Amino acid sequence: MSAAVTTPEYPLFDTHCHFDFDAFAAQFADELALACQQGVQRILIPSIGRQNWQRVATLAADYPDHIYYALGYHPYFLASAGLNPLDDLEQALDARSSACVAVGEVGLDAMVDIDAKVQETLLLGQLALAQAAGLPVVLHSRKTHNRLLQLLKQTRFQGGGVLHAFSGSEQQARQFIDLGFKIGVGGGITYPRANKTRRTISALPLEHLVLETDAPDMPLCGYQGHNNHPCRLPLVLNELVLLRKEDKQTVASTVWKNSNLLFSICERIPTEM
Numbered sequence: 001m002s003a004a005v006t007t008p009e010y011p012l013f014d015t016h017c018h019f020d021f022d023a024f025a026a027q028f029a030d031e032l033a034l035a036c037q038q039g040v041q042r043i044l045i046p047s048i049g050r051q052n053w054q055r056v057a058t059l060a061a062d063y064p065d066h067i068y069y070a071l072g073y074h075p076y077f078l079a080s081a082g083l084n085p086l087d088d089l090e091q092a093l094d095a096r097s098s099a100c101v102a103v104g105e106v107g108l109d110a111m112v113d114i115d116a117k118v119q120e121t122l123l124l125g126q127l128a129l130a131q132a133a134g135l136p137v138v139l140h141s142r143k144t145h146n147r148l149l150q151l152l153k154q155t156r157f158q159g160g161g162v163l164h165a166f167s168g169s170e171q172q173a174r175q176f177i178d179l180g181f182k183i184g185v186g187g188g189i190t191y192p193r194a195n196k197t198r199r200t201i202s203a204l205p206l207e208h209l210v211l212e213t214d215a216p217d218m219p220l221c222g223y224q225g226h227n228n229h230p231c232r233l234p235l236v237l238n239e240l241v242l243l244r245k246e247d248k249q250t251v252a253s254t255v256w257k258n259s260n261l262l263f264s265i266c267e268r269i270p271t272e273m
């Protein structure tokens, strides 16, 4: 199935969208068409745990031109991870399709009520599985950037990936970049009060940035109280263009290229029959 109706001016890649969540389930084909109409041709859906691995794989199989997925355990949902989480993930990765282009969403979160040691043990196991599968990781980090950097260095993780919804200092961002990670730029930059992150994003090399919405979370400035949607990704692009003072075509084509490179996907959009 293909939901595209027009060839967009700038193809965009939403590198982090929980498009399988209930908010989009009732009218999924229409929601995807809405995103495609705004140029959002490709979407990576990260999983949160065993409970949605099948669902994200099925969406990718149903919409192969548009949907890619990642398998992993999100730090928020570790309570439902089961008794042998790493064995389960290894099995799921062994059975993955070519649309599974990363391990994620994995990481650390200092704001959630789950023991840090438990989070770290599962993260390390997932990094090892990603390394073995030759896949990059989609990283979640809340108030844990420095610890995450420490662990990535200790384990000598080589697979790279993306630090999603980045907010933080330029120094932290550059350390992740040095370890082979892209920086996920989301709706956070549309808030004038997000000074530090906006400054950081404008200073980093464009070659290391990718776009994301994190929908249905992270509403853009002006849309607070509403579910976020991948169709708003062009607004994140516009803000990035304003911040960087580079021309839109350059920014759009570079982040498109970065995103496909990150997930080892062919950049070219196949012409539709």
Ligand SMILES: [Zn+2]
Residues within 6 Å of the ligand: 016, 018, 046, 105, 214
């Ligand atoms: Zn997420």
